[in-house]
Every structure is written in C-alpha cells, then in structure tokens.
Amino acid sequence: xxxxxxxxxxxxxxxxIREETGVKVAECYQCGKCTAGCPMARWMxxxxxxxxxxxxxxxxxxxxRLLSCQALWHCAGCLTCTQRCPKGLDxxxxxxxxxxxxxxxxxxxxxxxxxxAFHEAFLKTVEDFGRMNEWPLVARYKLATGDLxxxxxxxxxxxxxxxxxxxxxxxxGREEVRRIFRESRKKEKR
Amino acid sequence: MKAxxxxxxxxxxGGGVELDLSIREVSKAAGVDLREIExxxxxxxxxxxxxxxxxxxxLPYRVLSLAEEQGLAEVLAPCAACFSRLKGTNLRxxxxxxxxxxxxxxxxxxxxxxxxxxxxxxxxGRLAAGGLKDKLSKPLGLKVAGYYGxxxxxxxxxVEGEDPENPSAMDAVIRAAGCEPVSWNFSTECCGGGFSMxxxxxxxxxxxxxxxDARAAGAxxxxxxxxxxxxxxxxxxxxxxxxxxxMPVLYLSELLGLACGLKPEALGLNRxxxxxxxxxxxxxxxxxxxxxxxGASRNTSTPxxx
Numbered sequence: 001x002x003x004x005x006x007x008x009x010x011x012x013x014x015x016x017i018r019e020e021t022g023v024k025v026a027e028c029y030q031c032g033k034c035t036a037g038c039p040m041a042r043w044m045x046x047x048x049x050x051x052x053x054x055x056x057x058x059x060x061x062x063x064x065r066l067l068s069c070q071a072l073w074h075c076a077g078c079l080t081c082t083q084r085c086p087k088g089l090d091x092x093x094x095x096x097x098x099x100x101x102x103x104x105x106x107x108x109x110x111x112x113x114x115x116x117a118f119h120e121a122f123l124k125t126v127e128d129f130g131r132m133n134e135w136p137l138v139a140r141y142k143l144a145t146g147d148l149x150x151x152x153x154x155x156x157x158x159x160x161x162x163x164x165x166x167x168x169x170x171x172x173g174r175e176e177v178r179r180i181f182r183e184s185r186k187k188e189k190r
Numbered sequence: 191m192k193a194x195x196x197x198x199x200x201x202x203x204g205g206g207v208e209l210d211l212s213i214r215e216v217s218k219a220a221g222v223d224l225r226e227i228e229x230x231x232x233x234x235x236x237x238x239x240x241x242x243x244x245x246x247x248x249l250p251y252r253v254l255s256l257a258e259e260q261g262l263a264e265v266l267a268p269c270a271a272c273f274s275r276l277k278g279t280n281l282r283x284x285x286x287x288x289x290x291x292x293x294x295x296x297x298x299x300x301x302x303x304x305x306x307x308x309x310x311x312x313x314x315g316r317l318a319a320g321g322l323k324d325k326l327s328k329p330l331g332l333k334v335a336g337y338y339g340x341x342x343x344x345x346x347x348x349v350e351g352e353d354p355e356n357p358s359a360m361d362a363v364i365r366a367a368g369c370e371p372v373s374w375n376f377s378t379e380c381c382g383g384g385f386s387m388x389x390x391x392x393x394x395x396x397x398x399x400x401x402x403d404a405r406a407a408g409a410x411x412x413x414x415x416x417x418x419x420x421x422x423x424x425x426x427x428x429x430x431x432x433x434x435x436x437m438p439v440l441y442l443s444e445l446l447g448l449a450c451g452l453k454p455e456a457l458g459l460n461r462x463x464x465x466x467x468x469x470x471x472x473x474x475x476x477x478x479x480x481x482x483x484x485g486a487s488r489n490t491s492t493p494x495x496x
Contacts, residue, residue, distance in 0.1 A: 020243065039380040043392055074389065077236055078380035079344040083354050099240050118388035122237035126249070130231040132200035141387060150387055154425060161461040163205045172229050173252075176298070180252065183296040184245035 009058040013101060017055065021093040025055040034081035034091050044071035048081050048091050051098070067102045073112030117144040127181045130171030134164055192321070194308070195262030196224040197253060199272035199417075200232050205425075206269065206417025208458030209310070212443035213268050215452050216314070220321025227257050227265065233275040236384040247289065248296045250279035255301040268310040268443070270341035270416035277307040277348045309349070310415035311342055311359035314442050318366035325450045329368020332469065334445065335409035336360030336371055337400065339419040343378040354378070360413065363442055367449035374407035376400045381422040390429070397422045398434035411438040411469055413445050425463045438466040 010018075014025050034048040035041050041048065046069045054062040066072075072095055081091040102108050108116050121140035125132055142148050158164040171177070194217075202210035217224050234249035253276060257265050267273040283290045283303055294300065318326070343349060343357045352359055357378065364371040379400055382393030401423060404412045414420050424439040439462065447457040454460065454470035 039382075039396055040392065043389070074385075074392075076340075076380050076383045076385060077239065078340040078383065080340070080380070082346075083344045096239055096243065100242065103241060114388040115385070118384075119237040119240050122235065123241065123245070126232040126234070126237075130229075131203075132232050132235070134204045138387070150390070157463065158205065158425075161463075163207055163461060165204055169203060171231055173231065176252065177231050177249075180248045180297055181245065184242050184248055187242060187244045 011055070011058045011060075011063060013063055013098075014055050014058070016101070017094055017097050020097050021090055023089050023091075023094055025052055025089075025094070027087050028052040028056065028089055029087065031086060033084050033086060037080040037084050039078060039080065040074050040076050043074045045069050046071045048075075048095075052089070052091060052094070055094070064107070066098065067105060068107040068109050070109050070111045072099050072102055073108065073115040114145050114147065117141055120144070123181075127178060128170075128174075129168055130174045130177045131169055133168035134158075135166075136168055192221065193223040193225055194313075195257055195260075195265035195305070196226045197230055197257070197265050197267045197272060197276065198226065199230075199267060199269040200235075201269050201271075201417035201421075205421045208444060208461050209268050209415075209417050209420070209441045211456065211458040212441055212447050213266070213310070213313075215456050216317055216322065216443050216447045216450065219325055219447070219450050219452060220317045222317065222321060224266070225260075225262060227253060227262065228260060230256060233272045235271050235275065239275075244293065244296060246275070247279050247282055248293050250276045251283070251293050251297050251301055252299060254279065254303075254305050255297065255299040257305045258301055259299075262305060264306045264308060266308045266310075266313050268313070268415065269418075270309065270339065271418060273307060273309040274341040274345050274348055277309075278345065280305070280307065281347050309342060310442060311338075311363070314363045314415075314446050315359055318363045318446060322366075322446065322450055326366055326368070326446075328449050328451045330445070330449055330469070332369045332410040333372050333408050334364045334367075334369045335374050335404035335407060335412045336364055336377060336442075337404070337412050337414045337419060337423070337439075338378050339414065339416050340378070340380050340383065342415050360415075360442055363446055364413070367445045369445070369449075372404070372407045372409045374403050374409065376403035379403075381419045383418055383422075386418070386422055386426075390426075393422050394426050394429045394434075397426055398430040401427070401430070401437045401439075402433040405433070405437060409437075411440055411466070413440050413442045415442050427464050436464065438462070438464055438469055440466055440469070 032049045038048050054066040075095045079092050125137045198210050230253050234246050239246035267276050338357045344354050361371045382396040386393050427435050444457045459466045459470050
C-alpha cells in the first residue's frame with residue numbers, strides 16, 4: 001500500500017508544500033513526537049501533529065481551519081519537531097509555507113495579531129534602514145498593537161547599559177535592500 | 191595575524207552588545223583580525239522566514255555576496271539566528287539551482303557560494319585551542335551550564351559535528367576557562383526566542399524553566415552564544431518566580447575573556463541586567479569594579495552561596 005492510499009487526494013496546499021519544502025504530508029504517520037517535544041504546544045489551538053493531519057485529508061474544511069488557526073503564529077521556529085521526526089519530515093518548514101498562505105488569504109486570526117504585528121514591524125524597519133533598529137521596531141509594534149506600555153520599564157535601563165542605540169543605523173545599500181523587498185513581495189501576490 | 195570575516199548582525203549593535211564586545215576582545219587577545227563585512231544588512235531573522243521565503247533567502251544572500259566580493263572566505267556570525275540564516279541560505283542555494291537563479295534576480299548580485307559561515311561555539315573553541323591557549327591564565331573554577339538553545343544545536347547540515355540532543359561544543363571552551371560543564375536537561379530547550387515582546391508570558395515561562403534546571407544541576411552560571419536567548423534569560427528574570435531569578439547569564443566569549451584575565455567591563459559584563467559581578471570580580475579583577483557599575487541591577491546573585 002502506498003502512503004498516498006491514506007489520503008483522499010493531495011490538496012493544492014499539500015502540493016505547494018511538497019514543491020516548496022519537499023515534504024510529502026501523506027507520509028506523516030501521526031506518532032505525535034513533534035507535539036510531544038514542542039515547547040509552544042501549550043499555547044497552540046491545533047497541535048503540530050494535528051496540523052500535519054489536517055493537510056492529509058484533502059478536506060477543504062480542515063484546510064480552512066488550519067489556515068485560520070493561531071498555532072501557526074505561536075510556532076517559535078525552534079526546529080525540535082523537524083529534528084525529531086522519525087519520518088524525516090520537516091514540520092517547521094511546513095509551518096512557514098502555511099503562514100505565508102494564511103497571510104496571503106487574509107485568514108490570520110485576531111489572537112495572533114500581536115505576533116504578526118511584531119514580524120511586520122521588524123521587516124518594515126529592515127526595509128527602511130537595511131538593519132533592525134530597536135527604537136523604530138518597538139515604536140511601530142506599539143502603534144500597530146496599541147500595546148503602548150509593553151516593556152517600558154526595560155528601556156531606561158537598556159539605555160543606561162548601552163543596549164539601545166539612540167540613533168538608528170542606516171546602511172548605504174538601503175536602495176538594494178528595498179529592491180529585495182519589492183522583488184520578494186511579488187511572491188506574496190502569487 | 192590571522193584574519194576572519196565578521197558579521198555582527200543587528201542584535202550585536204543593540205541588546206546583544208556584550209557579545210560583540212567580548213568577541214572583539216577575545217579575538218584581539220588571540221591575534222585574530224576580525225574584518226567586518228562592509229555595509230552588511232539584516233539577515234531577516236525569524237520575521238522573514240515566517241512571512242516570506244524569498245525574502246528569507248534574499249537578505250542573507252546579499253550579505254554572502256558582499257562577503258565574497260570583499261574577499262572574505264570565512265565569516266564569523268556570532269548571533270545564533272544570523273548563523274543559522276546565513277549558513278542555511280548557503281545550503282538552500284547549493285541544493286536548488288532554480289532558487290539560486292531566482293534569488294540572484296531578486297537581489298541583483300552574483301554569489302558563487304564560497305563563503306564559509308562559522309558560529310560562536312566553533313570560533314571560541316578554535317581560539318581556546320589556538321591563539322588563547324597560553325593566555326588562559328585565570329581559571330575561574332565555576333560550574334557552568336552550557337546553553338545551546340535551538341539554533342546552535344539544531345538544523346540539519348547547519349550545526350555540524352554535534353549530537354543535536356546532546357551537543358558538546360561548549361564543553362571544551364568551558365574547561366579551557368578552568369570551569370566544569372554541568373550535565374543538565376535543558377541545554378537545547380527553547381527559551382521562547384523571538385516572542386519576547388509579542389508573547390512575553392511564554393518567554394518568561396520557558397526561560398524560567400531553563401534557568402531552574404540549570405540551578406537544579408548545580409550551575410553557578412549559564413553561558414550562551416545567542417543574543418536572543420541571552421536577552422530572554424537575562425533581562426526577563428525580574429518577571430520570573432524565585433526559580434528563575436539571580437542566575438548570571440554570560441556569553442561564552444565573555445567566559446573565555448574572563449579566563450584570559452580581560453577586564454569584565456571591556457567584555458560587557460557590567461551591561462547585563464542580572465548582576466554577573468560576583469563571578470567576574472573576585473577572580474579576575476578584584477577591587478577594580480565599583481558597585482555603581484552594576485547600574486540599576488537589583489538581582490544580587492551569589493554563586494556557590496545559595
């Protein structure tokens with residue numbers, strides 16, 4: 001019996017995952033080792049092995065549930081799942097493809113708003129300066145989330161200890177970096 | 191003087207400044223000339239690979255291309271995340287000609303693939319066995335928990351020569367510093383990584399568990415090579431219960447520098463949130479440190495005296 005006999009059909013999403021990561025989701029035999037080792041599993045609404053399972057059924061409802069779950073955004077990218085998968089699959093890379101898809105389809109749940117806002121603030125800062133700079137990153141994040149008081153107590157001490165440069169550093173090749181962002185964004189629209 | 195390319199990465203200019211200072215100090219002491227890549231950009235870190243694959247490869251690609259153009263065959267990337275992104279990009283480009291072509295078009299630069307990326311554990315190991323061998327004159331006599339976290343232990347083909355479940359690259363450096371590496375359970379557990387601001391409660395809980403296990407194993411301090419891990423373990427202690435508080439967290443390069451008799455301030459030890467003074471001052475620069483240099487740090491750890 002081929003592994004594919006376990007599934008109804010390979011969904012477009014599963015095919016995309018196979019193309020981008022080489023992972024055949026049908027090969028997951030649901031041992032649960034990924035979930036057992038996941039440090040963030042307790043903050044997830046769907047566990048890592050359930051994410052793999054939802055990709056196997058080919059059922060559109062499963063897929064929609066997957067793309068709107070908060071678990072995708074609570075993955076820390078620690079690679080424990082990938083390291084330990086007895087089938088040599090790469091759930092961490094699968095999560096990356098799913099996050100891209102969720103963002104493209106606009107299905108990121110409200111409960112993951114802060115995590116997404118942080119990633120976006122980080123990248124916008126890099127796009128502007130060529131590097132991450134703490135002030136602009138934190139300012140953008142706070143404006144986007146309204147979480148104005150987060151970590152305000154850390155800032156003065158960081159300043160005193162020289163861990164918070166006052167003037168953001170901008171690289172000479174900013175235009176090159178902006179080009180990289182422009183060109184890479186074309187993928188987000190595909 | 192032996193030379194090595196250097197990619198500090200964004201954290202080392204801010205929250206992770208102690209890693210930059212200590213790497214530069216130990217390199218100088220070992221006679222290694224660090225050549226910083228000119229006009230380097232951010233590697234994209236966690237944010238890029240979470241949101242856009244092409245970006246996650248294209249940003250490190252520009253860095254690698256600059257290094258190659260500037261004649262740097264080998265580049266030290268002390269930040270664990272930068273290391274993982276840069277070396278991972280090398281691997282991905284080597285595996286897929288299609289990806290390499292696409293990213294070359296995105297960035298508009300050539301890259302032949304010949305820049306070798308070195309992490310902080312490998313670099314410190316090399317210095318300890320090489321240029322610093324005769325300078326390790328201040329054995330520190332401490333019990334040290336070597337914390338690898340995620341990106342200095344995992345990543346197939348990226349972290350080489352390690353058992354990902356039980357890595358040991360730090361052991362030789364810890365011993366070279368006259369310390370004893372403790373055996374503990376959380377050396378490769380995640381600290382919560384990039385969720386420091388966006389999911390702080392998870393970071394505090396996971397990081398406290400790491401520190402509690404180090405304490406249970408009898409460690410006087412934790413050493414790490416990752417600025418993200420360091421800021422979570424060091425700066426978040428005040429939000430933790432007693433199980434996590436008061437454990438000094440140093441960079442591996444700081445430990446190495448102290449064992450060479452370098453000044454704690456030059457290595458950045460006075461910049462930590464959790465006071466590392468009791469470790470640094472009695473053994474290496476007794477009397478030179480003033481209490482005011484502990485800044486506003488309120489955690490007073492007493493290694494060995496708990």
